[in-house]
Amino acid sequence: MQAHELATPYPTVTMDTNALEAARLLTEHGRPGLIVVDEHQHPIAILPGSQVLRMLVPRYVQDDPALARVLDESHADRMCDALADRTVRDLLPKERVKLPVVAPDDTVLEIAAIMAANRSPLVAVVEERSKTAALSGAISAAQLLGRILPVS
Amino acid sequence: MQAHELATPYPTVTMDTNALEAARLLTEHGRPGLIVVDEHQHPIAILPGSQVLRMLVPRYVQDDPALARVLDESHADRMCDALADRTVRDLLPKERVKLPVVAPDDTVLEIAAIMAANRSPLVAVVEERSKTAALSGAISAAQLLGRILPVS
Numbered sequence: 685m686q687a688h689e690l691a692t693p694y695p696t697v698t699m700d701t702n703a704l705e706a707a708r709l710l711t712e713h714g715r716p717g718l719i720v721v722d723e724h725q726h727p728i729a730i731l732p733g734s735q736v737l738r739m740l741v742p743r744y745v746q747d748d749p750a751l752a753r754v755l756d757e758s759h760a761d762r763m764c765d766a767l768a769d770r771t772v773r774d775l776l777p778k779e780r781v782k783l784p785v786v787a788p789d790d791t792v793l794e795i796a797a798i799m800a801a802n803r804s805p806l807v808a809v810v811e812e813r814s815k816t817a818a819l820s821g822a823i824s825a826a827q828l829l830g831r832i833l834p835v836s
Numbered sequence: 837m838q839a840h841e842l843a844t845p846y847p848t849v850t851m852d853t854n855a856l857e858a859a860r861l862l863t864e865h866g867r868p869g870l871i872v873v874d875e876h877q878h879p880i881a882i883l884p885g886s887q888v889l890r891m892l893v894p895r896y897v898q899d900d901p902a903l904a905r906v907l908d909e910s911h912a913d914r915m916c917d918a919l920a921d922r923t924v925r926d927l928l929p930k931e932r933v934k935l936p937v938v939a940p941d942d943t944v945l946e947i948a949a950i951m952a953a954n955r956s957p958l959v960a961v962v963e964e965r966s967k968t969a970a971l972s973g974a975i976s977a978a979q980l981l982g983r984i985l986p987v988s
Binding site for chain 2: 704707708711733736738741802803
């Protein structure tokens, strides 16, 4: 079994995707993050859902979450205004979350080793063994385990 | 809106859960990790799927994933033998992955602030404001965003 047989579609954004659209994609797909691709569809980073939330929380509340108590419910309703004029570029953390990339002919054991070494719940699968190849899908740790586990 | 209204069930294990059973739970639920609870059902850690995979990969392949190429497919079939005699205790990384905990009456903004500050895609919700309270569910970043986003 090789990576290209295991890869499944995964929601992507570019650096220029509107932040509100990225938030909607996260919600629709129920994933912990989105894959950020460049203009050639090559995967370059993960946008974690927690970073989108970060943009919604005022700086003084980020520094002291207890201060959230003093803000009323109406603030929560306006939280998403902060996203409308931003893009994914603004949401990405300074320290980028690495997304390991595997080639289409990588084996189950190679994929498992790469996920374990990177402590990543996800790997991106690209179309060919090249540093600029386009994304063809992704494999999660849970999916990979499902293929390895003996049938009970 | 408060945490107890947002919490949904989440798969849990204890330190003594068999590693193979934990792997099956991850696969069934398709989650990036499992919540580890103590004997009082209080959440104490996250078991990431990537740590379960780590146990399946021989040490020399972890150190150099390229070596996975030299192992044949039959090895992959036997990979799960490594799990049968282990427990969750053996799978947890030395540096525990922190799972932020919120109280049932925490607000949307408080939950968002805690997720953002901890860069966590998940928070555990406990039954009462106490350091030993039992788990009542969990909230993911995607779920929380879904409650905050304006209806399009």
